[in-house]
Amino acid sequence: MAKKTRSRESAPGENPRRPCPCGSGKRYKACHGRGDDVIVTRPFAGLAAEPDLVAMREFLPSAVAPLPLREAPDVPVTLATVLPGASAALVRPSGEILLAMQMQTRSGDLSADLARALRWAQSAAPGSALPVVGPGIGGDALVRLQDVLDPEAPLELTVHQDFGWWLDRSAGEPGPEIQATLERANSVIMPTEPVIAEGVRAAYWVDTGSKAHLRWVRPEPEETLMAALARLQARGELALAEGTRYAGAFRAHGLVVPVWDLDRESHPKEWVAPAAGFAARLEATVAGLADEPLTDVERRSRDALLGKQITLR
Incomplete structure (x- = not known):
């Protein structure tokens, strides 16, 4: 079934006739200005980290990397392949932010969805989790990874053989339910x-x-x-x-x-x-x-x- 295209007004100060910042070559009003159903076939174009981002999204089971932001964040931001409960993002009690590449999204622009999740996490309370990125998450203005990442920086990936890094050790030992979830996740990892x-x-x-x-x-x-x-x-x-x-x-x-x-x-x-x-x-x-x-x-x-x-x- 075809997806419905939701109409969207330009944000204050946006020129709908300008080139769309997604890099499609179209005008904003004919691309992301139309709504959230625009399909961006190469969402990470222009980033040195593009191959690493594709690997994390599509086939790496358990991996993390510091997110190379243009400006030093107030709290650490870690990009991960997948998070507990398939969350799009979570904020640990310490304030550390984790973003998931393998998350559920409701738009055709994965780069914008990840930027939305990041903006949500930067203002969320410690201990919060974002189940899915949808319209309105992180604000209405179009921001993409290309706007917030250092374009020349590759990802410094660490590949893990399990999901032990899910656990926040500062919170004490995990309970039986969390331990069972971890064991299930570990059992399906391909070396x-x-x-x-x-x-x-x-x-x-x-x-x-x-x-x-x-x-x-x-x-x-x-x-x-x-x-x-x-x-x-x-x-x-x-x-x-x-x-x-x-x-x-x-x-x-x-x-x-x-x-x-x-x-x-x-x-x-x-x-x-x-x-x-x-x-x-x-x-x-x-x-x-x-x-x-x-x-x-x-x-x-x-x-x-x-x-x-x-x-x-």
Whole structure:
């Protein structure tokens, strides 16, 4: 069923004919000025943290990072993958703010929803939780992550193997109900490790139980990335290493996430060198695209690779 588009008046002082601050290229009155049902397909464009944000939203189970705000906050602000009860935000008794990437939203602009949750938390009482971000949360003026984050700062992510960080130790030992909730959440976590190397960012080893994968959020435009991957495929250089297989890719929030099947018996750190080597090959291949167009064989490879893609968001 199609969503109804809610009419919305411009806030005082806003020019409805100005370019929309979401970066869509449309005028404000034809974009976010129309209401909350605007779909922003690449909500984190312009931020160095874009690949990390996509990973936290789509497939990292348990991870946190200090939010790199433009201005130092009065209290710490931590971005998390998911919070207890699937809350959008919560404020601990100490005043620390936690925002969830994997939250329920009621608009098509995830960047604006996260900014709304942040503004709500900055004025909420300690011990409060926000179940879901909806219209009117955090005020009416359009503010997005691009307005509040340092655009050049990546996320300094910490990946956890459980949700022990949910607990506020200053509040004492958790009761039986909280402990049971924590155990249920921990039981469904898929083991995940970051693969960190020179030229490698937003790449993660994950064990799904039947297979191990490398999922790698790439910052390049899709057309550029797929052309480069096709050239590597045609050269027989698309695998990370012997015994690995390119499984396909998925699109998420405007970026492409290639996926490789890996040997489950290998330790996650064994993929650091292969990932670094692939990153160097990919960088050189992208650089060469401007001087040498794809051959017929490479175009056929690109078409085959595109057939292995799915779109999540």
